[in-house]
Amino acid sequence: MVKAEAVHKSYGRLEVLRGIYLEVSPKEVTCVIGPSGSGKSTFLRCINHLEKIDAGRLWVDGELVGYRQRGDKLYELPDREVCRKRSEIGMVFQRFNLFPHMTALDNIVEAPVHVRRESRGAAEARARKLLDRVGLVDKTNSYPNQLSGGQQQRVAIARALAMQPKLMLFDEPTSALDPELVGEVLDVMRGLAEDGMTMIVVTHEMGFAREVGDTLVFMDYGVIVESGKPRDVLANPKHERTRAFLSKVL
Amino acid sequence: MTEIASGPSAASPEAGRRPEAIKAVPVRHPWRWLSAVLVLAIAADAVYTLFTAVQNDVTGAGSGWNVVLKYLFQRLILGGVALTLELTVAAMVIGIVLGIVLAVMRLSPNPVTSIVSWLYIWFFRGTPVIVQIFFWFNLNLVLHRIGVGIPATNIEIGASTNTLITPLMAAIVGLGLNEAAYMAEIVRAGIISVEHGQTEAAQALGMTRLQVMQRIVLPQAMRVIIPPTGNETISMLKTTSLAFVATVPELYTRAQQVANFNFAVIELLIVASMWYLFLTSILTFGQYYLERYFARGAQRELPPTPFQRFRQMLFTFHAPPPQVPDVVVAVPHDRRV
Numbered sequence: 001m002v003k004a005e006a007v008h009k010s011y012g013r014l015e016v017l018r019g020i021y022l023e024v025s026p027k028e029v030t031c032v033i034g035p036s037g038s039g040k041s042t043f044l045r046c047i048n049h050l051e052k053i054d055a056g057r058l059w060v061d062g063e064l065v066g067y068r069q070r071g072d073k074l075y076e077l078p079d080r081e082v083c084r085k086r087s088e089i090g091m092v093f094q095r096f097n098l099f100p101h102m103t104a105l106d107n108i109v110e111a112p113v114h115v116r117r118e119s120r121g122a123a124e125a126r127a128r129k130l131l132d133r134v135g136l137v138d139k140t141n142s143y144p145n146q147l148s149g150g151q152q153q154r155v156a157i158a159r160a161l162a163m164q165p166k167l168m169l170f171d172e173p174t175s176a177l178d179p180e181l182v183g184e185v186l187d188v189m190r191g192l193a194e195d196g197m198t199m200i201v202v203t204h205e206m207g208f209a210r211e212v213g214d215t216l217v218f219m220d221y222g223v224i225v226e227s228g229k230p231r232d233v234l235a236n237p238k239h240e241r242t243r244a245f246l247s248k249v250l
Numbered sequence: 251m252t253e254i255a256s257g258p259s260a261a262s263p264e265a266g267r268r269p270e271a272i273k274a275v276p277v278r279h280p281w282r283w284l285s286a287v288l289v290l291a292i293a294a295d296a297v298y299t300l301f302t303a304v305q306n307d308v309t310g311a312g313s314g315w316n317v318v319l320k321y322l323f324q325r326l327i328l329g330g331v332a333l334t335l336e337l338t339v340a341a342m343v344i345g346i347v348l349g350i351v352l353a354v355m356r357l358s359p360n361p362v363t364s365i366v367s368w369l370y371i372w373f374f375r376g377t378p379v380i381v382q383i384f385f386w387f388n389l390n391l392v393l394h395r396i397g398v399g400i401p402a403t404n405i406e407i408g409a410s411t412n413t414l415i416t417p418l419m420a421a422i423v424g425l426g427l428n429e430a431a432y433m434a435e436i437v438r439a440g441i442i443s444v445e446h447g448q449t450e451a452a453q454a455l456g457m458t459r460l461q462v463m464q465r466i467v468l469p470q471a472m473r474v475i476i477p478p479t480g481n482e483t484i485s486m487l488k489t490t491s492l493a494f495v496a497t498v499p500e501l502y503t504r505a506q507q508v509a510n511f512n513f514a515v516i517e518l519l520i521v522a523s524m525w526y527l528f529l530t531s532i533l534t535f536g537q538y539y540l541e542r543y544f545a546r547g548a549q550r551e552l553p554p555t556p557f558q559r560f561r562q563m564l565f566t567f568h569a570p571p572p573q574v575p576d577v578v579v580a581v582p583h584d585r586r587v
Contacts, residue, residue, distance in 0.1 A: 097445075
C-alpha cells in the first residue's frame with residue numbers, strides 16, 4: 001500500500017528525513033515511535049504530499065506520490081491530480097483541526113459534498129452512521145468548541161472516514177488529549193484496525209502499539225533505526241538507541 | 251484539637267451541602283461618581299453654549315434651530331442623503347468584492363497574479379482619492395471611446411466615454427477602485443489570521459486551493475475582516491463628499507449649495523452632520539449583528555445582545571439567586587462502555 005525508498009527531506013539546511021525505507025501492506029497497522037524531531041510527522045505528511053520530498057521515491061497504492069514517471073523523467077502532478085490523490089488518504093491531526101465554523105455533521109459532510117460531489121442527502125446519511133460509529137450521534141449539531149478534546153478527535157476521525165479512504169494517517173492523535181480522554185479515541189482506532197483499515201500511526205501510546213500494531217517502527221534522527229513485530233521491538237530492542245528511548249518512555 | 255484545613259471530607263455530613271451565598275459590602279468608588287459629575291457638567295456647558303449660539307445666529311431666517319428643522323427634511327437635502335447612501339453602498343460593494351479578489355491574488359503562489367495585485371494596491375493606495383475621482387470624471391479628455399474590439403477589423407463593441415462614464419459612475423468607480431486597495435489589505439490580514447492547520451486539514455481532504463479559501467479560510471477570516479470593514483464603510487460614508495469634484499450633488503454638496511444661497515452655513519453643517527451621524531449609527535448597529543453571525547463556533551455561547559441584556563436587567567432585577575443543581579459529582583454521559 002505504501003512504499004518508501006530512500007526518502008529525503010530538508011528544511012533549508014536542516015535534514016529532517018535522511019533515507020527512509022518502509023513498506024506497508026494493505027490492512028496492516030504500522031505504528032511509528034521515536035523522539036520528537038526524529039521526522040515521524042514529516043514522513044507522514046510526505047505520504048499525502050503535504051510536504052514535498054527532495055530525494056528518493058514514495059509510492060501509495062503503486063503510484064508515485066506527487067509525480068508521474070515517464071521513461072526516466074519525472075513530471076510534477078498538476079494540483080487537481082494531487083487533490084484527487086489526497087482525497088483517497090485520510091489524515092488525523094494532533095490538534096484535531098476541525099473546522100470551527102461548522103457543526104460536527106457539516107465537518108464530516110464537507111468533503112464528500114464539495115470534493116466528491118456527492119448529494120447532500122447521501123453524504124449526511126453516511127455522516128450520521130459515522131457519528132454513530134464513533135459514539136457521538138448526540139453531538140451531530142454541536143460546534144467543535146462545544147466538544148471535549150476526545151470528542152473532537154473522534155469527529156475528526158469520522159471526517160476522514162467520510163471520504164472512504166484506502167489508507168489512514170494518524171499524526172499523534174492522542175497527544176493533545178487529557179489522559180482520561182485518550183481511551184475513547186484509541187477505542188475508535190482499534191475498531192478501525194479490526195475492520196481491516198490500512199493505518200500508519202505516529203504515536204506515543206506504547207500499549208496501543210503493542211496490542212493493535214502489526215509492525216512497530218522506531219525512528220530517530222531522520223532514519224528508521226529498527227522495525228519489527230511490536231512485541232519483539234518493545235521487549236528486545238536490538239539497537240542501542242531504541243533501548244535508550246524505550247527505557248525512558250516505558 | 252487539630253484539623254486538616256482542606257475542606258470537608260467526603261464522609262462529613264456537610265459534604266454536598268452548598269454554603270450560603272456570599273453577601274459582602276462592595277468596594278466604594280467615590281472618584282467614579284465625582285468624575286461622572288464633572289464630565290456631565292462640562293458636557294452640559296458645551297451643549298448649552300452651542301445651542302444658544304446657534305439659536306442667536308441671525309441669518310435673516312429666524313432662529314438657527316428653526317432653520318435646521320426646516321432643512322433637515324427638505325427635498326434637496328433628502329436627495330443628497332439618498333445619493334450619499336447610493337455612493338457608499340456601490341463603492342463598498344466594488345471595494346469588498348475586488349478587495350477579496352486582490353487579497354487572494356496577492357497570496358497566490360502564482361507570481362503573475364501576486365505582482366499584479368501588489369501593483370494595484372501600490373498605485374491606488376498611493377494616489378489621492380480625489381485625484382482618482384477627478385481622473386475618471388475627465389476620462390473623455392484622454393479616451394473618447396471605451397470598448398473592446400479586434401485590431402485591424404471593424405468588429406468593436408463600445409460606446410463614447412461620455413455616455414458610459416456619467417458623473418455618478420465616475421464617483422462610484424473612483425471611490426470603489428480606491429477602496430478595493432484598502433479592503434485587499436484588510437482581507438489579507440484576515441486570511442493570514444486563520445490557523446495554518448485549517449488549510450492543511452482541508453487540503454488533506456482533497457480540497458483545491460480555491461475551495462479551501464472559499465469554504466474554510468474566508469468564512470473564518472470574516473471575524474477579523476468585519477470590524478475594520480465596518481470602519482471603512484463608515485469612513486466611506488463621509489468620503490463620498492469628495493464626489494463633488496465629479497459634480498455629484500450628495501449630502502455635503504447639497505448642504506453647501508443651500509448655504510451658499512441662504513448664508514446659514516453653520517445650520518446646514520448641523521443638518522448634514524445630523525444625517526451623517528444617523529446613518530453611521532445604523533451602520534454600527536448592522537455591524538454588531540454581522541459580527542455576531544460570524545462569531546458562531548468561535549464562542550461557546552453567544553453573549554446576549556444589548557436588547558437581551560436590557561430585558562434581562564428589567565425583568566430579573568429582584569430575581570432569586572440561581573438554583574443550584576442537586577448533583578454534586580457530574581459523570582460524563584457520553585463515556586462509551
